[in-house]
Amino acid sequence: MISTEQDTRTSPEDDWPIKRQVTLAGAAVNVLLAAGKIAGGLLGQSQALIADGVHSISDLLSDALVLAAANWGSREADRNHPYGHARIETIATTVVGILLLMVAGGFVFDSVSRLLNPDTLLHPGWIALAVAVLSVIAKEVMFQYTRLVARRTGSPLIEANAWHHRSDALSSLVVIGGVAGAMLGLPWLDAVAAIVVAAMLGYVGWEFIRRSVEELVDTGLSEEDLQRLESVIDSVAGVRGHRYLRTRRMGGRIIMDVHLRLDPAIRLSEANRIAVRVQQQLLGEMEAMSDVLVRVEPDDDLGDSPAEALPLRQTVTADLTAAWRDIRELPASPRLTLHYHAGGIDVDVLLAQRPTADSADSLLRRMRISTSHLLYLGEVRLLAQESLSHTRTKGDPRS
Secondary structure (H helix, E strand, O other), X not given: OEEEEOOOOOOXXXXXXXXXXHHHHHHHHHHHHHHHHXXXXXXXXXXXXXXXXXXXXXXXXXXXXXXXXXXXXXXXXXXXXXXXXXXXXXXHHHHHHHHHHHHHHHHHHHHHHHHHOHHHOOOOOHHHHXXXXXHHHHHHXXXXXXXXXXXXXXXXXXXXHHHHHHHHHXXXXXXXXXXXXXXXXXXXHHHHHHHHHHHHHHHHHHHHHHHHHHHHOOOOOOHHHHHHHHHHHHHOOXXXXXXXXXXXXEOXXXXXXXXXXXXXXXXXXXHHHHHHHHHHHHHHHOOOEEEEEEEEEEOOOOOOOOOOOOOOHHHHHHHHHHHOOOOOOOOOXXXXXXXXXXXXXXXXXXXXXOOOHHHHHHHHHHHHHHOOOOOOEEEEEEXXXXXXXXXXXXXXXXX
């Protein structure tokens, strides 16, 4: 089983400074806007703007949550968290999604209440309109900046916070609509616009929750992405097939594992080389791919448990050493290469120098007689260290 980790983006711990920077910037903007909206609402006689200011204060709590989660989620992997702490961000993203749903619900409740009670509809003035316009501009700038950071770091949490900024901009648009409508003699426009914006916010919040839950329960990639990865695997020379391809997401990154089916006659070094090539190809195929675990297995009829009924090397070596202890041409501890297959275990015996054909026939005959009681033994070959060419074939006592 062979694995490697690589990511074309920065690592989680390297992402932390930029995540902290954008979150602190958002918090600073929220402080200024909260103070400005509440003051503007009081001076401009706009209940909606005051409520929007309270909404900005609630955003500070969201910023604190994002900051703490981004810090924790950016910590390096440790013994208890070998894959890192990225899912802390996933949990926090779920919480941000819930906050967006709550904000949407508040907008709907307030708007419906005002529509049912026209006397409660607001009649603000120019001061409230100016503050709301400034709020929209500031929050849209923060949305674009935060989303740029989210794309650079691949962080769903930072992306969720970006959309939280957008929700503030949309809520200020509701205030603008309400103020403008009231100034034009149509105060009900505020309530209608609020319901529309609430539906948009609710959809965004639900999407964050849905995607976070899918990640937490290890939902794999889409069928289209899986077919794309399978095509990459099968395109590598030496790969006869694959199975058990599994994927999952963790904090915006993709982790996968797969079993490669290779020629059973190749050496371990060649199998490792093929597996490394598959890993390199997969890591380069998707930017978010960060960890690929590859297991290699022979492409034969052994099934899932090729060694279940066959002894391991330690037992085979002990059995053969005991059986061949009286054969002087063999070293006391012969160097063996084992090949497992459905019919048993084939054994290559490496000799210091190649024997003649006649001596090889005699030697193999005595070796076969000595191991006739080992029913798991298949073919025995003699290989010369100087040429690594085999000089004999069948040594199966059952043949």
